[in-house]
Amino acid sequence: MADTSPPPPRLTVGLIAHDSKKPAMVAWVGRWHAVLAPHQLVATGTTGGALLEAHPDLAIRRLRSGPLGGDQQMGALIAEETIDALVFFIDPLTAMPHDVDVKALIRLAALYDVPVACNPATADCIAASLAGRLPRGASRVG
Numbered sequence: 251m252a253d254t255s256p257p258p259p260r261l262t263v264g265l266i267a268h269d270s271k272k273p274a275m276v277a278w279v280g281r282w283h284a285v286l287a288p289h290q291l292v293a294t295g296t297t298g299g300a301l302l303e304a305h306p307d308l309a310i311r312r313l314r315s316g317p318l319g320g321d322q323q324m325g326a327l328i329a330e331e332t333i334d335a336l337v338f339f340i341d342p343l344t345a346m347p348h349d350v351d352v353k354a355l356i357r358l359a360a361l362y363d364v365p366v367a368c369n370p371a372t373a374d375c376i377a378a379s380l381a382g383r384l385p386r387g388a389s390r391v392g
C-alpha cells in the first residue's frame with residue numbers, strides 16, 4: 251500500500267566550527283550532504299563561507315562571524331526555538347577572545363534541549379538520526 255503520510259518537516263541545523271576545525275566541518279557536511287540538503291542550514295559567517303566554497307549547491311544562511319556576534323545570533327535563534335540541532339566543532343586547545351559567547355551558546359542549547367555535537371563522532375549520531383527523517387524519495391548517504 252502506498253505511503254500517504256505527509257513528508258517529515260524540514261528541520262533547521264546550526265553549523266559552526268572554530269578555525270582549526272573548519273576542515274573537519276567541511277568534511278562532515280560532505281559525508282552527510284544528502285541527509286543535510288533537504289533541511290535548512292544556518293552557519294556563522296566564516297564557517298558558512300568555507301562550507302559554501304566546498305559545497306556551493308547547499309543553501310546556507312550565513313550569520314555574522316562568531317567573534318563578531320555570530321555565536322550570539324545563533325543563541326538568539328535557539329531562544330526563538332528555530333534551531334533543531336547544533337553542530338559546533340569547538341577547538342578545545344585554543345583560547346578564544348569570545349569564549350563567553352561560546353559558553354552562552356552552549357548554555358542556551360542545554361537550556362532549550364537542543365541536541366549539540368561538539369565533535370564529528372557525535373555529529374554523526376545527529377546526522378544518522380536526521381537520516382531517518384528524510385523526505386520520501388531523498389537519497390541516503392552515498
Ligand SMILES: O=C(CO)COP(=O)(O)O
Pocket residue numbers: 266267268269293294295296297298314315316317320321348352
Ligand atoms: O568563532 C566561531 C564560533 O565560536 C565561529 O565563527 P566563524 O564561523 O565566523 O569562524
